[in-house]
Amino acid sequence: MTTLSVIVPVYNAATFLPNCLATIRSNYRDDFQFILIDDHSTDETPQILEQAAEKMPWLTLIRNPENYGVAKSRNLALERADGRYLTYLDADDWYQAGHLVETLDGLQRLDVDFIRTDHVRVDAMNRSVKRAPEEVRDVALDPKSQIGLKGSRTMVDYPYLWAGMYDRERIAPELFAFDESLRTAADRPWFWRLHLNTESTAVVGLQGYFYRKDANPTALTQAGNRSTLHFLDAYAGIRDLALATENEDYIEKAAYGACRIVAFHVSMRARLSPELQSELYHRSSAFLNSFPQEAVKAALKHFDLPTRIVLKKILRIEVR
Template sequence: MHTVSVIVPTYNAEDFLPTCLEVMRRSGDDGTQFIVVDDHSTDATPHILDAAVRRMPTLTVVRNDTNVGVARSRNIALDVADGRYLTYLDVDDWYGHGHLEALVRAIQDLEVDFVRTDHVRVDGYQRTLDRAPEKHRGVPLEAASGIGRAGSNAMVDYPFLWAGIYDTTRLPRDLFLFDESLRTAADRPWFWRLYMKAKSTAVVDLHGYFYRKDHNPRALTQAGNAQTLHFLDASARIRDLVVPAGRAEWTTKAAYAAARICAFHVTRRSRLSPELQAELFLRSASLLASYPHSTMDDAIRTLSLSQRMVARALVRRGRAS
């Protein structure tokens, strides 16, 4: 059994893979297992991985026969992972020197179900520290505290899977599974479920994960196609998790998150085709109207003025349908 398994989903990543493999080479030791899942790449990715696996004993490569998406690829990697601790790395990002070792040491020292970290956003030559929205650092916390309240920015709103490490001996396997129907935004309901079901967590001051923001032209979140609207499906999954739990503050927070993300995408609708814009309006309105009316109304009051105007227009449309 390895100490830590690192899951790296990959698709047509020939431009980023050499750097990622070098990060793996310098970060790994006998206790580290890197699992690269090649999601049926059509560029040079398979050839680069063939050469790498021959010289890197810490590297395991899994190949998908068809392109199944990042959520399914991560689930496939779970069947191969044998580390006590589990973390993730996106192929277009990288670890700073000693980051993985420090991450493992943090969860070992704190003895919690999972640990989250800050990260560094990379935009060309610019580096910006993005801090996780938790002021209590380096101490065990109740996991549910990461959900927060409507109008607040809490850990559940920090949907960066790779900015964390998770103990597979303390968490049930189903908490690690992703909804494979979601090609984008699968991390969002994943984190809601984790913060609702886990017992303990912590946030630590680690700044060694470098996130290459919006520089991968193949990133689905930038595509402006039908899969961009999967955030609506993800938001519906969150609603279906939270409402049955019977916690009014959680339901209001989920309603707030749904209203905020719908308003965000509606204001950026110009990147979508007219057909997808119409679908965005219709489905956003339906989603917001599906919450109890008083709950959604309370949630919308906590939005900014511009977001409030968009959300209220969507709610009126949805309730009139």
């Protein structure tokens, strides 16, 4: 009987796989299932995974016939998941030995739909603990209470799938699906749906997940291509979820998040071609103007003056 399934999307991760496989081995238990899905890598990833399976026959390996993206890869891997509980691992990250057992113990002890954890950010040789933005620890909470208000970072803004574990018997199956049209930021609306449609959650102070934030040329968060603009589609999904609730606080929170992510990507525009920069400006203008005007006005008050000036200029761009 499988207790826990761990989904590991992999793409051109040959450099990181030895460490990833070592961390899987150090967290292995007979009732844990590790599903590694190779998204049609073009480096040595397939060979490394095949060699690993010879030594660890309990691994579940999937290879996509073409490059689908991480959202669809996660969905395909989920179809093979047998465990009641579910979590994720990125191929360039790693667990501390025993981290999965400790996380599972916390979820079962607190008897909630899902739990979230802190994590350790890795920048080259530097390590820093990043706390989940929830001060109340080891107590069951209403996930809706963690959506919070505009101007603050809350658990719904902590979009790390791997910093959590989820009970598949208590969460509706459809909530686990990712939007396959999104090449990046698919986890953002995923967490909004989770917080809006579940009954209980908790944060535990575990720090056994190590998140690599240093240079990784395959990381979507560091890309500067057309897929980068998928953040607009992802946040449009959040906008629609918030509007559907007719809850003014949720709508203003979504508007604030939209303004914040647009400002961030505008600040990073140098990584985009001139054509994509123009598309960023015009699509961002159309996107921000799709929110209720009062919600955007309320959101803008929470930014410093330079950022407000930038956002107001974007709002006034003629939409093509």
